[in-house]
């Protein structure tokens with residue numbers, strides 16, 4: 001579908017009152033979008049959970065017995081599930097919107113059952129010392145009557161609606177603060193507040209591990225545009241297409257996130273990314289860029305996925321908004 005048509009549909013659905021907008025958007029996603037039953041595949045988010053735990057282990061930590069905090073649950077539970085299978089004691093997962101759906105959790109679980117060997121291999125390859133076989137066997141036998149009981153069975157505390165910038169959690173109760181493809185959907189000022197709140201709730205020995213997708217999300221379904229097409233537009237033009245609850249992206253680049261972590265006084269251990277060579281070629285060929293991006297290097301602009309690993313600011317440190 002052409003991205004402009006998709007953008008117009010999203011804007012129109014976002015204008016409806018919540019009680020109509022959310023169910024309609026969900027039905028559209030189920031019929032035509034990324035949540036079509038034939039597209040159900042929990043492995044990508046499980047892999048992000050495995051990769052996050054691998055980084056934690058590489059940094060000298062351990063998922064075993066740890067408390068995780070996930071920003072932005074979304075519709076499904078695959079990242080928390082991966083953390084639980086790797087030994088987490090508890091995963092608190094929060095979302096501004098109560099999107100979680102039992103039918104999607106059931107479909108994910110059915111997928112895991114029918115691909116049990118391949119899924120087990122993902123964990124064995126990634127972190128065999130931590131993969132909890134007993135939990136995996138329990139998972140394969142679980143009867144999911146509703147998402148709530150599933151959460152209970154896998155040590156997940158789902159908080160929604162809840163704001164990661166104001167969690168109401170006690171200080172220093174979290175070991176690992178994680179997210180997958182969420183930060184790019186949050187305005188910069190709110191992101192800073194989320195990081196400041198993380199400084200409070202994450203233990204000094206803990207880590208933040210965040211996977212960020214910097215690409216133009218409309219390009220995921222429209223092959224006619226490049227993965228950085230949105231960098232052409234001024235903020236005002238871009239807002240006219242995508243400033244709604246379903247399409248919002250902040251268009252921050254990897255270096256902007258680095259600045260943000262620094263502003264929150266966090267120590268950056270890793271910003272792991274690769275240059276997308278196709279995108280680099282498009283940029284070198286002279287793609288027109290908005291002034292906001294014109295002074296950035298091709299190298300930075302063509303990094304479209306970054307895994308950030310940081311530590312919380314030392315107690316007492318304060319970031320200035």
Ligand SMILES: C[S@@+](CC[C@H](N)C(=O)[O-])C[C@H]1O[C@@H](n2cnc3c(N)ncnc32)[C@H](O)[C@@H]1O
Pocket residue numbers: 045071072073074075094095096097099162163164165179180181182185186190
């Ligand atoms: C694109 S979804 C990603 C969902 C999921 N992590 C995934 O990988 O598919 C982004 C989610 O972040 C949530 N979100 C945005 N701002 C938030 C905030 N301040 N606190 C908690 N969740 C937030 C949104 O409601 C949305 O469900």
